[in-house]
Amino acid sequence: MADKSTLREHWENIYETKTIQDVSWTQDEPQPSLDWIRGLSLNPKEMVVDCGGGRSALAEKVVESGHEQVEVFDISIRSLAQAKMELKSDEGRNAISYRVCNVLDYKPERDIAVWHDRAVFHFLTVKEEIDTYVANLKKWVPKHIIIGTFALDGPEKCSSLPVQRYDEKAIVALFHADYKLEKSVIWEHETPTKKKQLMTFVHLVHRTKG
Numbered sequence: 001m002a003d004k005s006t007l008r009e010h011w012e013n014i015y016e017t018k019t020i021q022d023v024s025w026t027q028d029e030p031q032p033s034l035d036w037i038r039g040l041s042l043n044p045k046e047m048v049v050d051c052g053g054g055r056s057a058l059a060e061k062v063v064e065s066g067h068e069q070v071e072v073f074d075i076s077i078r079s080l081a082q083a084k085m086e087l088k089s090d091e092g093r094n095a096i097s098y099r100v101c102n103v104l105d106y107k108p109e110r111d112i113a114v115w116h117d118r119a120v121f122h123f124l125t126v127k128e129e130i131d132t133y134v135a136n137l138k139k140w141v142p143k144h145i146i147i148g149t150f151a152l153d154g155p156e157k158c159s160s161l162p163v164q165r166y167d168e169k170a171i172v173a174l175f176h177a178d179y180k181l182e183k184s185v186i187w188e189h190e191t192p193t194k195k196k197q198l199m200t201f202v203h204l205v206h207r208t209k210g
């Protein structure tokens, strides 16, 4: 990962200069994440966290599915300001909280039931950063972890930044002492310019809490 302030500037610049149709990660329907979260049996008051959620529509759709506590955090304040402005419902405005934070500095304010990360973890390319991310999640013990990264056959870069690509086995191996694999899929994401990008999505469940 680049120096933290350079990284923040990179992402602020992206959200300042690009429309939602200009960026490759935009999806109309945030799948498979949304269906996977909808399929969990959770108390609506349990916390769902979208790591590096940017201006994804996922948070509000999770609220529409009945969840009352959703937090979105992102390194870019601009992305979160845009996400807030794009909220369609009072339910969304009441249920979603936003925080500007680098994932490596994030500290939860309450117990997390679901940790969702689509295309953020893969930006961590240095072993120490990957270890910190994994160790933090193990410490916070969310019942469910849903992670989507570029697949082994996926692009080598995302938003011009190098990424670490994963298959299911490699993600599971990082968490296997504490989490078991619930499901995984190779997801073909179609970018707004109709390019195909292969992503690996895994859903891990805590061995004792899940």
Ligand SMILES: C[S@@+](CC[C@H](N)C(=O)[O-])C[C@H]1O[C@@H](n2cnc3c(N)ncnc32)[C@H](O)[C@@H]1O
Pocket (backbone or CB within 6 Å): 011, 025, 026, 027, 051, 052, 053, 054, 055, 056, 073, 074, 075, 076, 079, 101, 102, 103, 104, 117, 118, 119, 120, 123, 158, 159
């Ligand atoms: C490829 S986009 C994906 C956005 C969103 N998860 C989605 O699926 O639409 C990556 C997002 O992660 C954010 N991000 C990148 N590095 C981050 C970091 N170290 N900590 C927190 N957010 C980060 C970016 O600002 C951006 O919003």
